[in-house]
Amino acid sequence: MSSSSTRLPAVFISHGSPMLTLEPDRPAHQFLRTAAALWPKPKAILAVSAHWETAQPAVGAVAQPETIHDFYGFPPALYRMHYNAPGTPQLAARIRDLLAEAGYAAALDAQRGLDHGAWSPLTLIYPDAEIPVLQLSIQSQRDPAHHLALGRALSALRDDGVLIMATGSMTHNLRLLDRSDSQPPAEWASAFAEWMAQKLAQRDDAALLDYRRQAPFAAQNHPTDEHLLPLYVALGAATPGQPAERIHASFAHGSLAMDSYSFA
Template sequence: MNLQTLPGLFISHGSPMLALNPEQVGPALERLSLNLPKPTAIIIMSAHWESNALEVSSAVRPETWHDFRGFPPALYDIRYPAPGEPELAEEILQLFAQAGFSAHANSTRPRDHGVWMPLLHMYPEADIPVVEISLPMNMSAEDIYKIGQTLAPLREKQILMIGSGSITHNLRELSWNGDNQSVPEWASTFRNYVVNKLHHNDFNAVLDWEKIPHVNRNHPTIEHFAPIFFAMGTGHRFSIVHSSFTMGSLGMDVYRFD
């Protein structure tokens, strides 16, 4: 079998409602998947699995977790029954050990919506094995970047790497009533700064995230931005797959790292 090297991706997964109302990003994710060779497996770091230690899901068939409240009943009926792959989880753990990371398997973790929501649009058949890795919140941006670098060789086995978070994520400032409000300057400035630095291959400026303009307003907590560090570690050539905002200031960008 001829295996092709797949990219690393950073996907802004947005509100859980993206599963029912794909807006612009759903079709963009579908087009992206159609333009890529079908992965042999997917490794994904989600903003919604914050942990103290680095963990790797080793479940054979993880449950679909509806880790949110107050949404329409139809959303809670959705399942994403893609299999896990314990053998790949073990390979990941070995790579982490070789790189000096302390990590362990987790066989009971269900799949949060940071995993299944973007994959619903990319691979709706749910026939590709998916392994989730946690986001260790005691690690620095450089450490999370190194996690991406550690797993980057797996791209050559036609394994797709995804960091699932959001380019901007301040839920208190969103327009929840559906109005197409103009994008506030603090959100567009933050997003444009990150994109500019990535375009110029200045990854260090993004890893130095505390100095990015308006970072605290865009990310009152850092967990939705941190998966971009993982995606950056998987590849060096940056490109934009999709860019848009919804609900005013919620960035829905998708980035590719080859």
């Protein structure tokens, strides 16, 4: 067991479009390029991506995960990108056991690789791809409280050199994006992101769990909430009562909030 002084945070990364990897002028790209300096180098990374949805929790247990290009209509350069980090089936089994102890029947998946919710930010944060990476699925038919409990069950991993990296989007309404990227941030998106920032700083977990009713423009920002559910895994893995730190805030395409958070 590592000492508490080297405990890794849990983080939430708004990963945005996979194009972010090819857009060095974007503030979020620049942030991710320097994000690794914000915490100690992990021994392994558990990515909790909005893009892996299963009925019950599943853990990737692949020795060499493939790079999944789970998107359409993008430039060929994106499809040529590969993130060749090793997996860690041994850690996958431990995560399954931790979830079982908390009452979750989690499965090991020996086939699934890394989707773009995991590899696109990691390409920028850890471009050398030498740190083992595995994924945990979300359950999009379940509520934030379910995902908070998943994170709570896995919080001990932070003491053993595992970076819990939840990856989704602070706002995610693709129908309302400004494709020209020429407009200032939409007021409805800014209001939601600022409400979340305030509640995360206050660690008002009750309000955060009830965001659908309490946050301004919640349904407009998240017509479905799979891109916010990973945040609750990071929140659950956090030290109770400790304020979250907003480590990045910017917008893309007028309404895509790229906020990222670190949880002590």
